[in-house]
Amino acid sequence: MLISGRGSNMAALIDAAAERDFPAEIAVVLSDTPGVHGLAVASAKGIPSSVVQRADFATKSAHDAAIDAALRSFDVELVALAGYMRLLTAPCVDKWRGRMINIHPALLPLFKGLDTHRRALEAGVRVHGCTVHFVTPDMDDGPIVAQAAVPVLVGDDEAALAARVLKAEHQLYPMALRLIAEGKARMDGGRVVFSGISDGASGSISAPAPVAQDLDVEHLARITP
Numbered sequence: 001m002l003i004s005g006r007g008s009n010m011a012a013l014i015d016a017a018a019e020r021d022f023p024a025e026i027a028v029v030l031s032d033t034p035g036v037h038g039l040a041v042a043s044a045k046g047i048p049s050s051v052v053q054r055a056d057f058a059t060k061s062a063h064d065a066a067i068d069a070a071l072r073s074f075d076v077e078l079v080a081l082a083g084y085m086r087l088l089t090a091p092c093v094d095k096w097r098g099r100m101i102n103i104h105p106a107l108l109p110l111f112k113g114l115d116t117h118r119r120a121l122e123a124g125v126r127v128h129g130c131t132v133h134f135v136t137p138d139m140d141d142g143p144i145v146a147q148a149a150v151p152v153l154v155g156d157d158e159a160a161l162a163a164r165v166l167k168a169e170h171q172l173y174p175m176a177l178r179l180i181a182e183g184k185a186r187m188d189g190g191r192v193v194f195s196g197i198s199d200g201a202s203g204s205i206s207a208p209a210p211v212a213q214d215l216d217v218e219h220l221a222r223i224t225p
């Protein structure tokens with residue numbers, strides 16, 4: 001897993017993977033920034049971690065090559081970016097094609113890039129959310145694995161909206177990782193192909209149950225103009 005900061009999504013994945021029936025284990029956490037909160041959390045949860053700093057390498061390619069080597073030294077099979085705030089170079093991304101995922105705090109393809117919550121409020125959207133997608137060389141552009149929607153409420157500021165989306169992120173990312181680790185979601189060209197999802201409900205991919213349960217009828221009425 002790659003992080004740059006707070007590591008709350010990282011913690012959600014570590015906690016999910018600690019459950020007995022989870023089909024993946026977290027091998028290592030790498031941070032491009034020393035001293036971040038996520039590193040302390042990883043250590044407290046007993047996950048090996050390491051800092052691979054950009055400043056220690058002459059070029060971006062050399063930095064990415066070091067990250068790639070560190071991941072391989074831990075026999076990593078799937079890389080989860082969890083608040084990793086750097087674009088990886090295309091050769092590095094290509095090596096992990098179909099085996100690298102990211103979580104983005106918006107309903108892609110809307111609001112790629114930074115400041116998604118501020119931009120969602122400015123745009124006046126009534127529904128916002130988060131997306132787990134496979135990573136491709138273009139930023140926030142890869143095939144979508146799963147999304148969770150949250151309402152934008154009257155009176156929301158950036159912090160309130162960010163907190164609502166983050167709660168959904170913590171539910172969505174483990175669910176998406178599970179789908180991929182179980183072989184039920186895989187990247188096939190520019191799309192994600194699903195298989196073996198027995199309930200047949202696309203809702204199981206588009207929104208985890210706890211988020212859906214948060215939306216009672218009164219709530220929905222308030223977000224539907």
Ligand code: GRF
Nearest residue numbers: 006007008009083103104105
């Ligand atoms: C999350 O909102 C994630 O979607 C985005 O960066 C933020 C990281 O937060 N890519 P955290 O480090 O997981 O708490």
